[in-house]
Amino acid sequence: MAVETEAAASQLKALSETNINWERLDKTRFHINGAILFTAQSALLHPTAVVKTRMQVAGADLAHMRGFSVFRNILRNDGISGIFRGFGTSAIGSMPGRVLAxxxxxxxxxxxxxxxxxxxxLEATRIAMANGVAGMVSNLVSCAYFVPLDVICQRLMVQGLxxxxxxxxxxxxIRKVLRTEGFRGLYRGFGITVVTQSPASALWWGAYGAAQHSIWRSLGYGDDAEKKPSHLEMVTVQATAGTIAGACSSVLTTPIDTIKTRLQVMDNFGAGRPSVxxxxxxxLKEDGWRGFYRGFGPRFLNMSLWGTSMIVTYELIKRLSVKNE
Structure with missing residues (x-):
């Protein structure tokens, strides 16, 4: 028992050598690198977000099409610019939000x-809990900034429907929303976003931590005191854990995301203010219970790819931003 405890402690020490905490970071480089690399990541994934949003908002004809068919339909009708609608606003507008997050x-x-x-x-449990709480806090803090930006970007994405x-x-x-709905219009879906995405963020980081720990154990690091992970192994394990976390999160959160998206962009609610x-x-009237999983394919792909690329990009940003010693 003592040997196993010593081996686990040694393994955790080896892994902690690759962990870069807040105190070791050059904050200016961290935020600049983060803005550049996360913007590049967003550019790669933006088309899947456009397809997902269109499927969630569109009528039954488009909603029942496969994601790739919707993608081709957008390309045929709107060209390359169609699959990148709203990206400029998202990329520029997200920079202050990324610093905050x-x-x-x-x-x-x-x-x-x-x-x-x-x-x-246990050390692994302590790290997983800290990551989960940090993910929830980060989401709560950044929601006040990102929800209005989300409303603007999604309305630009569905142009032409x-x-x-x-x-x-x-x-x-902004001008039309303020004129017709007032300042509250820019915060459509804020309540449901905070209530659902904060736990979802905690779930993502918790799943990521649990998946990463399980993968390390399966590779033998939990029992081998001398074995240390290579850089390639670190990236591979982080990417795999990020994919698993993104996939799990997309399954659980797609119904709420569909409601939130429609709440933020649809105008034809009849009398009274729109509500959840x-x-x-x-x-439910349009498509029954299956309607809550409109755009699931693109969203599943988006979140899985996002989970993989986000965590690899995030760890790269931290490595590039370590203070010169």
């Missing part, structure tokens, strides 16, 4: 780890 994630994780230093829980208001650009979206209940009833 990255800072709150790292600071809250560091605080949680320090607060649990004297506890008797029947019954959707036409906009000439992001500022036209009205949106849910409309979706």
């Amino acid at each position: 990255l800072t709150s994630l790292e600071v809250s994780k560091e605080m949680m780890l320090k607060s649990m230093e004297g506890s008797d829980m 029947p019954g959707i208001t036409l906009y000439s650009g992001p500022f036209d979206v 209940i009205k949106t849910t009833k409309m979706l």
